[in-house]
Amino acid sequence: MDTATDTLFRALADPTRRAVYERLCRQGEQNVRALTDQAGVSQPAVSKHLAILKEAGLVTERRAGRQTHYSAQPAALNPLMDWLRYYSAFWPDRFDRLDDLLQRMDQ
Amino acid sequence: MNMPSTDQALRAVVVERSFAHPQEKVWRALTQGPLLEEWLMSNDFEPVVGHRFTFRMPAMPGWNGITDCEVLTVDAPRQLAYTWCASGEEAATGISTVVTFTLTPTPEGVLLRMEQSGFKPHEDRNLQGANWGWQSFFTRLEGVLAKAA
Numbered sequence: 001m002d003t004a005t006d007t008l009f010r011a012l013a014d015p016t017r018r019a020v021y022e023r024l025c026r027q028g029e030q031n032v033r034a035l036t037d038q039a040g041v042s043q044p045a046v047s048k049h050l051a052i053l054k055e056a057g058l059v060t061e062r063r064a065g066r067q068t069h070y071s072a073q074p075a076a077l078n079p080l081m082d083w084l085r086y087y088s089a090f091w092p093d094r095f096d097r098l099d100d101l102l103q104r105m106d107q
Numbered sequence: 108m109n110m111p112s113t114d115q116a117l118r119a120v121v122v123e124r125s126f127a128h129p130q131e132k133v134w135r136a137l138t139q140g141p142l143l144e145e146w147l148m149s150n151d152f153e154p155v156v157g158h159r160f161t162f163r164m165p166a167m168p169g170w171n172g173i174t175d176c177e178v179l180t181v182d183a184p185r186q187l188a189y190t191w192c193a194s195g196e197e198a199a200t201g202i203s204t205v206v207t208f209t210l211t212p213t214p215e216g217v218l219l220r221m222e223q224s225g226f227k228p229h230e231d232r233n234l235q236g237a238n239w240g241w242q243s244f245f246t247r248l249e250g251v252l253a254k255a256a
Contacts, residue, residue, distance in 0.1 A: 098136060102126055102133065
């Protein structure tokens, strides 16, 4: 699990990679050429970014003839979102307990 | 370093609550280890800047239950801040956050604000450079994630 999270964080730490991933999320399946047209970097660079995104489980590829099409796997982001959700529930619960404690401190 | 609150909301957890108790008393509940344990977690906290301590919970799948912390701010009875980071094997990749408590006196008692912000401003170079990007990234992906859930 540690390694997977690490890979995920590293994959998304690069702004160009995030832009590629985001584009796949918003526009659906794309091939390398279409992605390169908007990425502002060379096709080999885009391919390299896609390989890293794929390793992190963020994108999957589908081969059709000589073309490879990439699509986003948004669920791969869940580990990143989990801690926010966790602590959103955690603190209000702890504040309830703090309130209890403050009542008891009066006695 | 302060960012607009709209941005903060996306990468920080903010909880505010009014307590009808004196500010000094709430401060004690936040800064005396045994009291802190009663409402938050088992700890070896000391209200001393630079003090390193841990919060401990029962282990759960994927987490050893230990949170590594370091006291950053002790401004009695107004503000208390410490780092809140994953421990052990997860230290490098787990959460790396700062928890800040701010106490504001009110006519009834005190308003307590807890903000847990996403990434430490130092260390973790990987994330540091990406901080601003994460913002808009999460905003734009919200819809996508909602659909994927």
